Structures are given as C-alpha cells and as structure tokens.
Amino acid sequence: MEEAPRNDDNLIQYVCRSLEEEEEFHFLRFEFLQRLNITQYTVKLSQMKSRIQRDGKVEQDQLDDLSETLGNYATAVRNYEELRQHKALDKAQTRTRKLLLQRFFQSSDDYGDPFQSHYCWFKESQERIDPLRRMFMSKLPPRLAFSTHEKEERKKEYTEGQKPKEVSGAVDRVVRLIIALIGGTFLVAPMLIMSIKPSQNKSLITVSSAVLIFAFAVSLVVRVSNIETLVSTATYAAVLVVFVGTTTA
Structure with a gap:
C-alpha cells in the first residue's frame, strides 16, 4: 500500500506550485477565529472591569494580568484590521484556492469545511494610472x-x-503626444469657429460648448484631483473668454 505523503511534503509542494504558477499569493482571513479571539478578550476585560469597580481596589497581580490582557486585545484588533484591509478574492478565485487547499491538506479528521473563509491577497501599492x-x-x-x-x-x-x-x-510617450494634440485642438478649434463670421451669440455658444466638452474630457480621461480639475477648466475658460472679448471689440 502506498504511503500517504507527509504534511510537510505537501507544504513544500503547495508553496513550490504557488511560486511557479501564481503571481499573487492568496491567504485566508479566518473571520470566525479573528472575531472569536477579539470577543474572548472583550469578555475577559469586561469581567475584570466589573470586579475592580465592585471591590473598589486592585491588586498588583490584577494589574499585571490587566496589562497583559489589554496588550493582547489591542494586538488582536490591529491584526484583524490589517487583514481586513487586504483585497478580497472574487468567487471564482476563492473556489479555486479552496479546492487547492483541500487537495493538498484535507484530512479525514477535519470537521465541516475548515477552508471555508474569506480569502485575500496582498494589495500592491500601484501608481495612479489614468x-x-x-x-x-x-x-x-x-x-x-x-x-x-x-x-x-x-x-x-x-x-x-x-x-x-x-x-x-512607449505608452507614456504616446499618451503625452495625444494629450498635447488634444490640448492644442481644444484651443485652436473654438478660435477658428469664432473667427469665421464672428458674432456675440456664436462666440458665447462656442465657448460654453467647448468648456463643457473640456470639463468632461479632464474629468473622465485624465486622473487629477478636484482642485486641479477646477483650476484647469477655469483657466481654459478664461483663455476663451479673453479671445471672445478681443473678437467682439
């Protein structure tokens, strides 16, 4: 009879497979255990608080126990918060990860579904890309x-x-060229339209339309802050208004 592989061998095989075939490493958040851990410290601290208030005094050994329990409670809360900040997997990825863990580590001694939990992965700090x-x-x-x-x-x-x-x-240079051409078009096109048979109504309609289109383009295409969007739109509108005043005069 073939001997079942040892658990440490499965660990090595699982990690080696992850390094070779997966870019991201997925892990369990253990929501039930994390909340259970925090709750037990909550109950213990509440009982300690009740006893101290009832007795109106506190012994040194109680202070030592209180300090240790508070430290463990704070650590449990920080750990839970840290895990919840990571990006959760979608349903398909969660099912795949769960099946992999079951294939490598499922035991006949397990009760229920031990690998049923919230699955996460490390969210990388990516640059802001428009x-x-x-x-x-x-x-x-x-x-x-x-x-x-x-x-x-x-x-x-x-x-x-x-x-x-x-x-x-290459991508950055292409996008910069496109933005430069679009920026020039946004300035030249309204000026050409207003220069041909100029009139005040035509100029006002052209400026209003151009500013609206420019605002939509800046908001949807280029990723900038609210202040930068407001400043760029106001600057563009000011340039066109100056041209309207010149042509009208």
Missing part, C-alpha cells in the same frame, strides 16, 4: 506595454501576454 494610459496598456502588444523593469520582474506574465502593472516609456 484611464487613457490604462487603455493603451491593455491594447498594445506586451513588447510595447511592458516596461524594461517589468519585463525582468514578471517574465512569466510577460511571455503569457498578461496586462502590465507599470506604465512603460
């Missing part, structure tokens, strides 16, 4: 979409044609 650059990153071929650094760091994902996480130099 929708236009993100679109080019997903549409361009990997040799252009991936930066030199990311080609070395994520060789497997690069060869498989997955989406990059960093903005490459």
